[in-house]
Amino acid sequence: MRIRRVALAVFAAGLVVIMTGAAGLLLTRHGSAARHPAPAGVGAMPAPGGPIVAPPQSAEPRPVARPVSLSVPLIGVHTRLITLALTRDGSLQVPATTSVAGWFAGGPRPGAIGSAVIAGHIDSYRGPGVFFRLDELRPGNRIYVRRSDRTTVMFRVTAVHRYLKDHFPTQTVYGATPDAELRLITCGGAFDDATGHYLSNVVVYATEAN
Helix, strand or coil: CECCCCCCEEECCCEEECCCCCCCCCCCCCCCCCCCCCCCCCCCCCCCECCCCCCCCCCCCCCCCCEEEEEEHHHCEEEEEEEECECCCCCECCCCCCCCEEEECCCCCECECEEEEEECCCEECCEECCCCCHHHCCCCCEEEEEECCCCEEEEEEEEEEEEEHHHCCHHHHHCCCCCEEEEEEEEEEEEECCCCEEEEEEEEEEEECC
């Protein structure tokens, strides 16, 4: 899957966006089996790559254990979580497969203060990806993150938004928060066959349930 460059958000005397233009998780698909069949001779699904916007790295200590799995029962998501880091150009890695989601290890851990970020692909030419049904979530739905110390933190969805990639609200999604929050991000909206990209991003906002 091809990823296009987007703006980076960093902390410098507070959160400052140092680049303008398109931002957001630019996950794409190569087409589903039904609507966008794979070209003849295609073998294993190519690994996605390329830069996406990276959340600001947290300067605060992490009092909670690292996340190891994600469960969203309403939409049938049960996946282990891989660790996502930054690439050499300072952008965020994406999962190399559509079957698992990834957690950005440079930001807050789920359950710590701030916006924890989990990203996943919507699909590929082979079929649905881990976040294929992400846009079906609604406020009040539950999200569970299992951690390495065998504790589980529960979040409740507060909002689900779709943003055109050219108008991705970087600070809203990745900015500092006074409580423990979670962002699930994938692609969505219309699919442009000419470019091989979705035109929008789906972002699920959730807050830790007390």
